[in-house]
Amino acid sequence: MTAHALTIEGLRVEAIHPHGRTALVDGVSLTLHAGEVLALVGASGSGKSMTCAACLDVLPPGTRRVAGSVAIDGNVRTAFELRGRQVASILQNPRTAFNPVRSMREHVGESLRAIGRRGADARAEVTQAMRDAGLDDPERVLGLFPFEMSGGMLQRMMIALALVSRAPFIFADEPTTDLDLIVQREILDLLDRLKGERGLGILLVTHDMGVVARLADRVAVMEHGRIIETGGVMEIFHAPQHAVTRSLVAAHLSLYGLEDVA
Incomplete structure (x- = not known):
């Protein structure tokens, strides 16, 4: 049976250190639908990659998931059931993956x-x-x-x-960052085509709003481990509500000599 939705509910990740614990991901809830690209954006260190790693139980040493679940069409799955079966991963630097x-x-x-x-x-x-x-x-x-x-x-x-x-869903963590501009465009075109042909649901982790504009259907914005705003890609670009979202869009527009978002 084809999966229709992957749901992350109440995800919390903590770093364990001598002075206690620090939340790196705090109460993140998202739904990724088949046949869509959901862009997870935010500044470096906002918790984007950590969210994906926690879902698949591939967190770095010194961190652990302390709360939350991942479900496929309403059925909670373990990380073992998800990895490579329901969720495939595309990493930022392919040379380190082989x-x-x-x-x-x-x-x-x-x-x-x-x-x-x-x-x-x-x-x-x-x-x-x-x-x-x-x-x-x-x-x-x-x-x-x-x-x-x-x-x-x-x-x-x-x-x-x-x-x-x-796997019906793909976590793509900065999939074009280490590629030259021509290859970046080719990879984005490829992911867009495969989304349409195979009905894949793609969670796209990126800080590049140009990539978001090119590929995403919906956007979730992270700050300090929390989701602070979600919306359709046009809504995020033309009517951002949160100051962090406005800053991300304004920084992108400034590359083209356009005015900041009001």
């Missing part, structure tokens, strides 16, 4: 084993996913090592692995 001494074929094999997929059908699906992700010669690419590939190729490979998982 073992430099293992070929793409080895990475694909490991990914398939992790989700219990094998056989000729799985291999054929890998080939198709790579083509869908813009890798036109899958057999050649599978023989390559990460150091033989550009950042754009590695990002496309990561997207292909996300497609092979058949």
Whole structure:
């Protein structure tokens, strides 16, 4: 059955230190629908990436999720049930996501084993996913090592692995930050196309309001670990309500010599 919505409810993450605890994510609740891009925006350190990591139980040492749940169509799921099955991840720097001494074929094999997929059908699906992700010669690419590939190729490979998982939702954490402008545009176009063709729900973590304007359907703004404003992308750009949102939009507009948001 196709999933229709992923719901994060009451998520709280704390850092544990000698003097006590500090909330890094505090009471975050969001719903991501199939076939939409929900942009999670805010300044560095506002809790965007931590929110995604907490949902999938991949938090850094010294932090832990102390409250909250993640549900698929109303059914609460564990992080193990979500990772690679209901939610696939696309990371900021694709070069750090691949073992430099293992070929793409080895990475694909490991990914398939992790989700219990094998056989000729799985291999054929890998080939198709790579083509869908813009890798036109899958057999050649599978023989390559990460150091033989550009950042754009590695990002496309990561997207292909996300497609092979058949996960209905993707967490894309700053997926274009380390790419040049032309490749950034190509990756954004690719994600937009896949959203439409496959009905994927994409949680897009970014601080780049240009990326938000290009790709997002809805926007959630974070500040100090909390969601302070949500709305449609046009609403956020043309009628932001919170001072932080106005600052983000104004900073973006200033790049083009436009007036600040009132």
